Amino acid sequence: MTDRPLIVFDVNETLLDINILEPLFADIFAAPGRMREWFAQLILYSEALSLAGPYVPFGKLGGGVLRMLGQIHGVAVTDDHVRQLGALMTDMPVHADVAAGLAVLKDAGFSIVTLTNSPNSAGPDVLDRAGLGSMFDQRFTVDTVQRFKPTPATYQLVQDTMKATPDTTWLIAAHTWDTIGAQAFGWKAALVTRRVNAPLVLDGIPQPTLVARDVGAAAHAIAASR
Numbered sequence: 001m002t003d004r005p006l007i008v009f010d011v012n013e014t015l016l017d018i019n020i021l022e023p024l025f026a027d028i029f030a031a032p033g034r035m036r037e038w039f040a041q042l043i044l045y046s047e048a049l050s051l052a053g054p055y056v057p058f059g060k061l062g063g064g065v066l067r068m069l070g071q072i073h074g075v076a077v078t079d080d081h082v083r084q085l086g087a088l089m090t091d092m093p094v095h096a097d098v099a100a101g102l103a104v105l106k107d108a109g110f111s112i113v114t115l116t117n118s119p120n121s122a123g124p125d126v127l128d129r130a131g132l133g134s135m136f137d138q139r140f141t142v143d144t145v146q147r148f149k150p151t152p153a154t155y156q157l158v159q160d161t162m163k164a165t166p167d168t169t170w171l172i173a174a175h176t177w178d179t180i181g182a183q184a185f186g187w188k189a190a191l192v193t194r195r196v197n198a199p200l201v202l203d204g205i206p207q208p209t210l211v212a213r214d215v216g217a218a219a220h221a222i223a224a225s226r
Contacts, residue, residue: 004111006164010173011116016092046148055146101219108223119143150181190218
């Protein structure tokens with residue numbers, strides 16, 4: 001149980017730089033924008049599976065979506081391409097702003113955890129290898145409930161385990177679909193845009209509690225709001 005306010009971090013793109021995948025997609029498709037197309041389709045189909053019922057791990061789904069895009073665009077996707085994608089997905093670098101942002105939140109007295117669509121690593125993961133593993137009180141994966149974000153069960157997993165109070169819990173994420181899910185669950189949410197994301201401004205849609213360019217800026221804003 002935590003008696004401190006809780007920060008829940010998304011991982012892919014929020015903490016880790018998915019742009020490392022770009023050269024592989026450029027090599028396979030020889031066309032711009034395919035990595036972002038793949039990532040959008042990956043999220044779409046993760047959500048579709050969560051609604052329909054079946055579940056496969058995020059990395060396996062990523063390989064399947066890559067093969068699907070190959071069929072759509074008439075490009076041969078090989079087993080080696082899928083293997084390379086899987087290896088890269090487990091070794092994406094940490095964004096340069098993350099370490100300082102985590103330190104700000106720790107100094108401000110927050111408990112910090114992660115919640116990711118990716119399954120746990122068999123050994124030390126990229127956050128461990130970057131020397132940041134000790135900054136987190138726990139690390140959660142949707143693999144536990146076999147539903148992807150923004151299914152409410154994923155946020156419930158964190159809230160129940162941490163015995164957190166919703167009104168003192170924040171999600172920090174680089175994706176509006178994730179902030180919408182967290183806010184619908186009763187949490188506050190910071191959208192990290194990283195210059196490629198933006199809020200979905202529509203009546204009836206919860207807007208992020210705050211919007212920041214990166215984790216560092218979000219951390220300073222949240223710490224100042226205490």
